[in-house]
Amino acid sequence: MRILVCLSNVPDTTTKVKFIDNLTKLDTGGIQWVINPWDELSLTRALELKDDAAHNIQQVTIAHVGLAGSEPTIRKALAIGADDAIRVNADPRDAYFVAAQLAEVIKINPYDIILCGIESSDYNGSTVGGMLAEFLGIPSVSSVSFLNIENGQVLIHREIDGGKEILTLPTPFVAIVQKGITKEPRIAAMRGIMMARTKPMKVTEPVATGPLTEVLKYELPKPHAACKFFDPEHPKQLVEMLQNEAKVI
Amino acid sequence: MSVLVFTENWDGKFKKLSFELVSYASKLAEMLNTSAIAMSIGTVADDELQKLGKYGAAKIIRATGEGMNILDNQTWVNSISDIAEKEKATVIVLSNNIMGKALAPRLSVRMKAGLGAGVSGLPKSTEPFVVYKKVFSGNAFADVLIRSEKKILTLSQNSFQLLEKPEVPEIMNVSVSLEAGAVKTQVKDVQKQTGKILLTDAEVVVSGGRGMKSPDNWGPLLELAELLGAATACSRPVSDEGWRPHEEHTGQTGKIIAPNLYFAFGISGATQHLAGVSSSKFIVAINSDKDAPIFEAAQYGIVGDAIKILPKLIEAVKEIKGK
Numbered sequence: 001m002r003i004l005v006c007l008s009n010v011p012d013t014t015t016k017v018k019f020i021d022n023l024t025k026l027d028t029g030g031i032q033w034v035i036n037p038w039d040e041l042s043l044t045r046a047l048e049l050k051d052d053a054a055h056n057i058q059q060v061t062i063a064h065v066g067l068a069g070s071e072p073t074i075r076k077a078l079a080i081g082a083d084d085a086i087r088v089n090a091d092p093r094d095a096y097f098v099a100a101q102l103a104e105v106i107k108i109n110p111y112d113i114i115l116c117g118i119e120s121s122d123y124n125g126s127t128v129g130g131m132l133a134e135f136l137g138i139p140s141v142s143s144v145s146f147l148n149i150e151n152g153q154v155l156i157h158r159e160i161d162g163g164k165e166i167l168t169l170p171t172p173f174v175a176i177v178q179k180g181i182t183k184e185p186r187i188a189a190m191r192g193i194m195m196a197r198t199k200p201m202k203v204t205e206p207v208a209t210g211p212l213t214e215v216l217k218y219e220l221p222k223p224h225a226a227c228k229f230f231d232p233e234h235p236k237q238l239v240e241m242l243q244n245e246a247k248v249i
Numbered sequence: 250m251s252v253l254v255f256t257e258n259w260d261g262k263f264k265k266l267s268f269e270l271v272s273y274a275s276k277l278a279e280m281l282n283t284s285a286i287a288m289s290i291g292t293v294a295d296d297e298l299q300k301l302g303k304y305g306a307a308k309i310i311r312a313t314g315e316g317m318n319i320l321d322n323q324t325w326v327n328s329i330s331d332i333a334e335k336e337k338a339t340v341i342v343l344s345n346n347i348m349g350k351a352l353a354p355r356l357s358v359r360m361k362a363g364l365g366a367g368v369s370g371l372p373k374s375t376e377p378f379v380v381y382k383k384v385f386s387g388n389a390f391a392d393v394l395i396r397s398e399k400k401i402l403t404l405s406q407n408s409f410q411l412l413e414k415p416e417v418p419e420i421m422n423v424s425v426s427l428e429a430g431a432v433k434t435q436v437k438d439v440q441k442q443t444g445k446i447l448l449t450d451a452e453v454v455v456s457g458g459r460g461m462k463s464p465d466n467w468g469p470l471l472e473l474a475e476l477l478g479a480a481t482a483c484s485r486p487v488s489d490e491g492w493r494p495h496e497e498h499t500g501q502t503g504k505i506i507a508p509n510l511y512f513a514f515g516i517s518g519a520t521q522h523l524a525g526v527s528s529s530k531f532i533v534a535i536n537s538d539k540d541a542p543i544f545e546a547a548q549y550g551i552v553g554d555a556i557k558i559l560p561k562l563i564e565a566v567k568e569i570k571g572k
């Protein structure tokens with residue numbers, strides 16, 4: 001069995017994002033780029049499954065759509081333990097475009113389990129995984145908080161409102177993973193970092209398609225009025241304000 | 250032309266979220282000089298469906314069929330896209346909740362319709378079609394142009410007001426017949442809590458962070474939540490430590506919520522936490538550190554020991570609510 005982990009390269013969430021060219025472009029200067037947190041979790045889960053010889057997983061591959069600038073992030077994923085990586089050499093213009101490129105990669109070289117994160121922390125779309133599955137015409141399960149292989153069968157927990165469903169499905173499929181899929185993201189050890197340098201990273205050129213959407217302009221959050229402080233000894237004033245001014249209770 | 254709105258039902262019932270969606274779709278239909286058509290999959294009684302008419306659904310489609318009672322993304326998307334074709338829908342609206350996130354991306358590819366995911370209001374313009382949404386986990390917003398002729402929008406929860414626009418909709422039944430083996434996802438078991446207010450539905454949320462010091466201090470926090478009819482939440486370290494269940498973890502890697510009121514007790518307000526709660530209409534922070542970043546996101550605050558303030562706050566709520 002082979003697992004593909006789709007990886008998005010995103011600014012660290014603590015980065016204060018800034019925009020240039022009249023607020024039409026992200027200012028990439030000074031940004032710390034990281035593996036999208038959910039993709040880090042799905043990679044970790046893929047490696048955990050591979051560690052168990054009983055599952056007979058031969059390969060965990062990283063797929064990424066992005067320009068050469070994202071190679072350090074891909075190398076990091078290889079250092080964490082992925083076997084190899086495929087980078088589609090294109091600016092990830094929108095989710096539809098990215099999913100279309102990933103689908104081409106998989107059509108040429110099929111995988112049994114394809115993992116995507118519930119969203120990428122930049123455009124917060126929660127969209128690539130489902131789109132990819134549709135391009136491939138294979139099943140998708142989203143909000144996956146647990147994934148295991150038991151007696152050769154895939155077992156998944158899918159979050160629903162107020163609980164979860166426990167389900168199975170045949171491979172190949174796309175699982176869109178979220179919190180719970182694993183505890184802590186795995187970090188690269190020194191040996192992994194050394195090995196990552198020589199692991200295969202294939203670069204392919206994009207196919208002509210989409211995008212269907214385009215960001216026209218960014219806006220920074222409006223600074224809101226300063227916080228109004230209340231006396232810790234008399235929180236009654238606060239409650240009165242919540243009722244009469246804010247009208248939220 | 251029409252605007253099709255997918256209204257999820259929970260064991261045959263709709264929620265406020267469903268009415269928000271229909272209100273949104275009907276306003277959008279007005280902008281496009283057309284009408285809003287609502288659809289639901291599964292068994293929903295006529296009188297429940299009629300409720301959607303109150304918010305402007307001009308027609309309601311009920312799709313039922315054997316095998317359609319559990320969510321299988323592919324078969325459901327088939328059904329929605331068939332209906333969208335027949336109704337000549339140019340825009341399809343879904344919620345940006347668990348269900349919407351499962352279906353909208355597939356629909357987008359199926360219909361070659363650009364997806365505006367997690368929009369928080371009506372389009373800024375319809376020609377060109379420009380929507381407004383949160384990006385970078387709430388650290389910025391963006392105007393996004395959708396170029397394709399057909400569009401899919403998922404609406405963030407609690408971001409659109411209910412608007413009454415009574416219609417007397419006709420109910421149309423569509424029966425879906427699935428080929429053998431069409432349903433790939435096999436649900437073996439469902440584990441569900443009932444009777445609790447869901448965090449994602451709650452209008453008021455009472456949340457605690459590491460500043461609450463110990464799980465033993467949660468009693469008053471739960472009492473306050475009960476008094477306010479609120480759901481409870483927590484920061485990530487609190488659920489990581491096992492002080493509170495994982496379902497309560499809010500933030501970038503947990504639940505993203507948008508209640509009318511969010512109480513943060515002993516939460517520092519890290520960007521990753523704010524990413525999940527910054528769409529709250531009102532944030533009240535109680536923190537012993539006057540420089541805690543949570544106060545930059547809060548409208549009201551108290552600097553002090555949360556554990557000492559909670560009992561006084563409870564008394565005050567009892568007094569004021571009791572009146």
Ligand SMILES: Cc1cc2nc3c(=O)[nH]c(=O)nc-3n(C[C@H](O)[C@H](O)[C@H](O)COP(=O)(O)OP(=O)(O)OC[C@H]3O[C@@H](n4cnc5c(N)ncnc54)[C@H](O)[C@@H]3O)c2cc1C
Pocket residue numbers: 037457458459460461483484485486487498499500501502503514515516517518519520521522525535536537538541553554555556
């Ligand atoms: C990739 C990534 C993803 C993350 N995702 C999330 C996420 O989804 N959600 C999340 O919450 N965090 C997330 N985090 C963690 C986040 O960065 C913070 O560490 C976390 O939110 C801090 O939780 P806290 O505010 O409860 O605790 P602390 O940061 O320890 O803050 C405790 C606060 O309580 C105050 N305090 C102490 N005692 C009292 C008292 N007696 N009364 C009142 N106040 C008191 C302190 O002044 C302090 O401000 C993530 C981190 C990373 C790296």
